[in-house]
Amino acid sequence: QVQLQESGPGLVKPSETLSLTCTVSGTSISFYDWTWVRQPPGKGVEWIGNIYNSGSTKYNTSLMSRVTISVETYRNQFSLNLRSVTAADTAVYYCARVVDGFDIWGQGTMVTVSS
Amino acid sequence: DIQMTQSPSSLSASVGDRVTITCRASQGITNYLAWYQQKPGKGPKLLIYAASTLESGVPSRFTGSGSGTDFTLTISSLQPEDFATYYCQKYNSSPFTFGPGTKVDFK
Numbered sequence: 001q002v003q004l005q006e007s008g009p010g011l012v013k014p015s016e017t018l019s020l021t022c023t024v025s026g027t028s029i030s031f032y033d034w035t036w037v038r039q040p041p042g043k044g045v046e047w048i049g050n051i052y053n054s055g056s057t058k059y060n061t062s063l064m065s066r067v068t069i070s071v072e073t074y075r076n077q078f079s080l081n082l083r084s085v086t087a088a089d090t091a092v093y094y095c096a097r098v099v100d101g102f103d104i105w106g107q108g109t110m111v112t113v114s115s
Numbered sequence: 116d117i118q119m120t121q122s123p124s125s126l127s128a129s130v131g132d133r134v135t136i137t138c139r140a141s142q143g144i145t146n147y148l149a150w151y152q153q154k155p156g157k158g159p160k161l162l163i164y165a166a167s168t169l170e171s172g173v174p175s176r177f178t179g180s181g182s183g184t185d186f187t188l189t190i191s192s193l194q195p196e197d198f199a200t201y202y203c204q205k206y207n208s209s210p211f212t213f214g215p216g217t218k219v220d221f222k
Contacts, residue, residue: 035211037159045151045159045202045213058209061116092158100164101149101206108158 002026004095004106012089012113018082022095022106029076033098036069036080038091039108046091050098051078085113117142119205121214127222134190136217138203143183147207150179150188153216154199162201163188193219 008020022034036048049059051069059067063082071078082089090113096102118141128134138148146166151159161170163179166186176191190197198221203214 044215045153045204047204047211047213050209050211060210094158096158098206100168101151101161101204102159102211103161103164103170105158105160 002097002104004097004104006093006095006106006109008093008109008111010110010112012085012111013115014086014113015084018080018085018089018093018111018113020080020093020095020109020111021077022079024076024078024097029071029078030073034069034071034078035096035098035102037094037096037102038089039094040088040091048080048082048093087113089113116210117144117205117212119203119212119214121201121203121217123217124215125218125220127220128193129222130193130195132193132222134193134197134219136188136201136203136219138181138186138188138214140184140186140205144205144207146182147205148179148181148186149204149206150177151202151204151213152197152199153202159202164206190219 003025005023012018033052035050049069066083068081092108094108096105120139148166150163153159167179178189200216200218
């Protein structure tokens with residue numbers, strides 16, 4: 001079955017870049033669209049952005065100036081880069097597949113922004 | 116951007132109760148509405164898409180209805196495993212905004 005797994009540093013310093021990878025198994029990454037979502041501790045869910053199987057992207061306008069989502073097809077992975085982070089970027093970050101909503105999710109990875 | 120609201124923000128219920136959660140979009144989104152369930156320490160789980168289509172494996176006690184701007188998630192008979200937070204999400208176009216959530220806990 002299709003599975004997603006997030007990976008990356010759990011601690012990032014303020015002003016640096018948060019970089020996460022989502023590894024997809026059970027299907028080719030080329031067949032679907034993919035997304036990143038985050039959830040600050042005790043708060044709701046925020047959509048970050050999508051990458052489509054065409055290679056195009058859509059981002060949350062509140063993050064657009066700092067975010068890049070890219071795909072590494074040969075590794076069956078897609079990635080999130082969020083630049084110039086602050087404490088407000090502390091959250092659990094999830095990757096998910098885009099099919100009629102977001103149908104399959106990774107387990108999530110906690111990223112703390114702190115010096 | 117289209118805003119998503121949910122009501123109530125929280126509710127207390129007992130096993131066997133019928134529970135209804137409402138989601139409203141600030142503009143029409145036809146039926147591009149999904150519902151998710153999230154339990155503590157876990158990621159959201161897709162329950163319903165296209166406003167009323169049950170995701171595979173989701174119990175039939177969950178039903179969704181609505182179109183346009185007003186949507187409802189109903190749990191016909193609340194089970195112990197249903198105590199969780201529920202989110203709606205619009206996915207007709209970017210941004211794919213989630214509602215603020217409704218927490219369902221024990222009465």
